[in-house]
Amino acid sequence: MSQCRTAYRVCPFCEATCGVVVEVKGTSIASVRGDKQDPFSRGYICPKAHGLKELYEDQDRLRKPIRRTATGWQEITWEEAYREVTDQLLKIRRKYGNRSVGIYTGNPMAHDFALLYADVLGRALPGRTVFNSAAVDHLPKVIATSLMFGGPWPATRPVADIDRTQYFLIVGANPVVSHGSLMTMPDTSARLKAIIERGGKVVVIDPRRTETAKIASEHHFIRPGTDASFLLCLVHVLFENRLVKLGAAANLINGLEEVEALTRNFAPELVSDFCGIPAGVIRRIAREFVGAGPAACYGRMGTCVQEFGLLATWAVDLLNILTGNLDRPGGAMFTNAAASRAIQGKGKPFEFGRWKSRVSGKPETGGMIPSSTMAEEILTPGEGQVRAMILLMTNALRSAANSNELERAFKQLDFVVALDFYLNETTRYAHIILPTPSPAEQPHYEFGFYGMAIRHVAKWSQTIVPAPEDAPSAWQVLLRLSRELVGETDKSDREFDDEIFAQTAAFMVKRTAWENLTVEEVIEKCSQSWGPERTIDLLLRLGPFGDGFGRRPDGLTLETVKAAPHGIDLGPLEPRMREVLNTRSGLVELAPPEITKDLGRLQERMAQGSDGMVLIGRRQLRNHNSTTHNLPSLMKGPERCTLQVSRVDAEHLGLKDHEKARVKSQVGSVEAPVEVTDDLMPGVVSLPHGWGHDTPDSGMSVAKRHPGANINALTNNHVYDEASGTSVLVGIPVTVEPVVR
Numbered sequence: 001m002s003q004c005r006t007a008y009r010v011c012p013f014c015e016a017t018c019g020v021v022v023e024v025k026g027t028s029i030a031s032v033r034g035d036k037q038d039p040f041s042r043g044y045i046c047p048k049a050h051g052l053k054e055l056y057e058d059q060d061r062l063r064k065p066i067r068r069t070a071t072g073w074q075e076i077t078w079e080e081a082y083r084e085v086t087d088q089l090l091k092i093r094r095k096y097g098n099r100s101v102g103i104y105t106g107n108p109m110a111h112d113f114a115l116l117y118a119d120v121l122g123r124a125l126p127g128r129t130v131f132n133s134a135a136v137d138h139l140p141k142v143i144a145t146s147l148m149f150g151g152p153w154p155a156t157r158p159v160a161d162i163d164r165t166q167y168f169l170i171v172g173a174n175p176v177v178s179h180g181s182l183m184t185m186p187d188t189s190a191r192l193k194a195i196i197e198r199g200g201k202v203v204v205i206d207p208r209r210t211e212t213a214k215i216a217s218e219h220h221f222i223r224p225g226t227d228a229s230f231l232l233c234l235v236h237v238l239f240e241n242r243l244v245k246l247g248a249a250a251n252l253i254n255g256l257e258e259v260e261a262l263t264r265n266f267a268p269e270l271v272s273d274f275c276g277i278p279a280g281v282i283r284r285i286a287r288e289f290v291g292a293g294p295a296a297c298y299g300r301m302g303t304c305v306q307e308f309g310l311l312a313t314w315a316v317d318l319l320n321i322l323t324g325n326l327d328r329p330g331g332a333m334f335t336n337a338a339a340s341r342a343i344q345g346k347g348k349p350f351e352f353g354r355w356k357s358r359v360s361g362k363p364e365t366g367g368m369i370p371s372s373t374m375a376e377e378i379l380t381p382g383e384g385q386v387r388a389m390i391l392l393m394t395n396a397l398r399s400a401a402n403s404n405e406l407e408r409a410f411k412q413l414d415f416v417v418a419l420d421f422y423l424n425e426t427t428r429y430a431h432i433i434l435p436t437p438s439p440a441e442q443p444h445y446e447f448g449f450y451g452m453a454i455r456h457v458a459k460w461s462q463t464i465v466p467a468p469e470d471a472p473s474a475w476q477v478l479l480r481l482s483r484e485l486v487g488e489t490d491k492s493d494r495e496f497d498d499e500i501f502a503q504t505a506a507f508m509v510k511r512t513a514w515e516n517l518t519v520e521e522v523i524e525k526c527s528q529s530w531g532p533e534r535t536i537d538l539l540l541r542l543g544p545f546g547d548g549f550g551r552r553p554d555g556l557t558l559e560t561v562k563a564a565p566h567g568i569d570l571g572p573l574e575p576r577m578r579e580v581l582n583t584r585s586g587l588v589e590l591a592p593p594e595i596t597k598d599l600g601r602l603q604e605r606m607a608q609g610s611d612g613m614v615l616i617g618r619r620q621l622r623n624h625n626s627t628t629h630n631l632p633s634l635m636k637g638p639e640r641c642t643l644q645v646s647r648v649d650a651e652h653l654g655l656k657d658h659e660k661a662r663v664k665s666q667v668g669s670v671e672a673p674v675e676v677t678d679d680l681m682p683g684v685v686s687l688p689h690g691w692g693h694d695t696p697d698s699g700m701s702v703a704k705r706h707p708g709a710n711i712n713a714l715t716n717n718h719v720y721d722e723a724s725g726t727s728v729l730v731g732i733p734v735t736v737e738p739v740v741r
């Protein structure tokens with residue numbers, strides 16, 4: 001009889017990091033349950049957690065590298081794969097220069113140790129065509145908070161202290177379904193309900209009456225793309241009524257008078273028609289927010305991926321600061337991660353747009369250019385044209401805007417390598433696919449998400465079932481490729497990793513304040529392990545809760561974290577603005593010119609008004625982007641990829657429930673079954689993203705049976721937030737008509 005074991009980890013899908021208990025029999029996963037003893041998630045899980053098992057078992061998941069040939073895909077060995085990938089990339093780079101090889105990092109990388117090695121690969125292939133799913137997601141957040149507080153991302157990004165707030169204003173986020181983003185908070189619904197139970201208020205601003213709106217105290221429809229004007233209007237009301245309070249930020253801000261002047265033109269009576277929220281309601285929300293005791297405004301996807309994403313994102317933090325809620329318990333606070341490479345208050349202040357993209361001159365952020373530039377960088381001839389792409393866990397042809405154009409671009413690439421375990425709509429254009437094991441087969445520590453958590457936590461995710469012996473983890477693949485690309489062929493991976501670790505250790509020791517600590521001591525004391533475990537040990541020990549390599553003996557080490565399988569709660573967020581601020585002035589910059597220069601465009605837009613049908617997206621409980629679409633239990637039930645239409649619009653457009661509608665935008669057209677609902681603002685239709693599994697040569701058999709419509713055939717990468725370069729994914733002008741057959 002095979003042995004039974006129990007393993008503990010966090011669910012690898014979304015940012016909530018829910019603890020799971022996994023029962024294992026031999027190499028089979030018997031069950032996945034919520035871990036009631038996890039102090040952070042308290043037993044909560046959603047249906048996706050079960051996907052850990054189904055992803056492990058999925059027979060469509062690739063287990064060996066494959067190469068595209070004239071007669072189909074052919075399995076090759078890892079050694080052959082490494083050789084071919086290195087040869088091709090070096091050949092293309094020699095011929096066309098550094099920029100000719102592009103890298104795109106997708107969402108699952110944020111849940112994988114490979115992220116620690118993504119910049120090693122970046123250094124091995126120095127270029128300026130680095131894309132990231134962050135740029136179709138939260139680029140405005142990175143830019144706005146880094147300009148205001150100084151960076152490095154994400155260390156100077158304030159997080160809503162949801163467990164202690166009395167007024168939670170949610171703008172363009174649906175945390176009941178998404179479970180939070182850039183705000184790690186498992187058991188989200190309970191946390192939201194607790195605000196109301198303790199006499200506080202949850203207010204949702206969203207063009208859809210979302211699952212979050214349904215448990216909130218109050219919900220208001222907003223016309224997509226108009227949040228910047230709504231939020232600046234709240235700030236206007238504060239000045240108009242002398243309600244501005246600075247709290248902990250008093251004496252630590254720059255640009256207050258400028259903000260007062262800049263928001264003068266945002267009176268409720270001027271904004272109300274544009275955004276669709278009555279002037280009286282806007283005035284009331286402003287007064288309630290500032291008078292509530294601790295309050296926090298939180299904006300996510302709906303405020304980021306829209307026409308005025310940078311302005312709207314900036315305005316979220318302005319509101320928190322000018323109501324005295326920055327760095328206040330229950331307000332917007334800075335997480336002090338137990339293990340982080342981004343050390344607060346240290347390093348060079350953030351600079352935005354140090355250089356521009358080759359074709360359309362869009363600004364870089366932290367060495368990455370907006371994903372809206374990817375197709376043009378591949379399609380536009382000239383020096384620096386991208387000829388090869390390295391795809392790191394992304395289904396970019398479904399997740400980035402204007403997939404049809406992007407597909408045309410990918411077809412003409414000389415070489416594509418995908419680090420991915422599915423043959424899907426994107427990886428079918430790869431020449432080589434390098435599949436790495438599923439999350440159940442690898443350990444992990446959520447070093448990214450714990451840095452944005454609403455409490456301080458640390459937890460080691462154990463390996464549940466061993467990966468096959470000849471299956472390298474994604475970090476090993478990146479390490480090996482990087483070593484070969486820099487020509488260190490005589491070294492072993494371990495030796496190469498030792499060199500990388502020495503650099504990381506030197507960087508970290510310089511930025512942390514442990515007495516008499518030397519790089520040599522760190523290297524010596526970390527010599528037992530290598531790879532990501534060694535890095536995490538280093539970060540934990542040097543971090544704010546660490547043992548400082550023996551200098552604080554009861555502090556954290558990787559060993560102590562591993563010894564607590566349910567995770568460790570390290571307490572609530574603490575006020576710490578002074579140590580965090582890293583702007584050149586040492587003050588919070590309330591009005592960075594890189595942001596405020598876009599106000600003229602917003603005012604022009606307000607003068608034009610807004611009408612016509614627009615499209616927004618929709619996240620769904622049983623999907624995680626496109627990654628979970630091959631998992632049978634998550635694909636059960638009625639068709640989910642529906643076009644939601646308000647009753648008023650359905651009547652007026654002649655659309656009927658379940659019948660097909662055709663949605664057309666400037667760049668594409670898709671068909672989807674109609675779902676008439678009372679939950680949408682009239683004038684707005686909604687389709688979920690991640691769908692469109694309609695390519696016969698994909699290897700995802702379950703997904704192909706539920707293809708759905710691809711929303712990104714409608715989004716247009718040439719329509720972007722001009723200040724940040726981010727593609728607009730919500731508020732897309734469309735026409736909708738019944739499909740007559």
Ligand SMILES: Nc1nc2c(c(=O)[nH]1)N[C@H]1C(S)=C(S)[C@@H](COP(=O)(O)OP(=O)(O)OC[C@H]3O[C@@H](n4cnc5c(=O)[nH]c(N)nc54)[C@H](O)[C@@H]3O)O[C@H]1N2
Nearest residue numbers: 172173174178181224225300301302619620623624625730
């Ligand atoms: N179940 C599930 N959970 C997920 C994911 C998933 O795919 N499925 N994806 C994960 C990822 S990668 C992320 S980044 C997070 C995202 O987390 P969230 O941002 O919370 O998720 P969304 O559902 O995209 O929420 C955006 C909301 O903005 C609204 N909206 C659209 N346009 C506008 C607008 O112009 N103004 C305003 N005010 N609102 C607008 C939409 O109706 C929607 O409710 O979710 C994560 N969690």
Ligand SMILES: Nc1nc2c(c(=O)[nH]1)N[C@H]1C(S)=C(S)[C@@H](COP(=O)(O)OP(=O)(O)OC[C@H]3O[C@@H](n4cnc5c(=O)[nH]c(N)nc54)[C@H](O)[C@@H]3O)O[C@H]1N2
Nearest residue numbers: 106107108133137393394395399420421422625626627689
């Ligand atoms: N219209 C519209 N578009 C959107 C959004 C939206 O709201 N609306 N949301 C955007 C957002 S916020 C995001 S983050 C992006 C997400 O978009 P992507 O970053 O492209 O994420 P996925 O679609 O999940 O694709 C992930 C890929 O990684 C592979 N993969 C998954 N897990 C692993 C693993 O553990 N190992 C390996 N080797 N491979 C793995 C999968 O096979 C898949 O090919 O989508 C964006 N696109």
Ligand code: SF4
Nearest residue numbers: 011014017018046048
């Ligand atoms: S909310 Fe669901 S998908 Fe997200 S971590 Fe928890 S169980 Fe996983």
Ligand SMILES: [Mo]
Nearest residue numbers: 107133137181
């Ligand atoms: Mo995302």
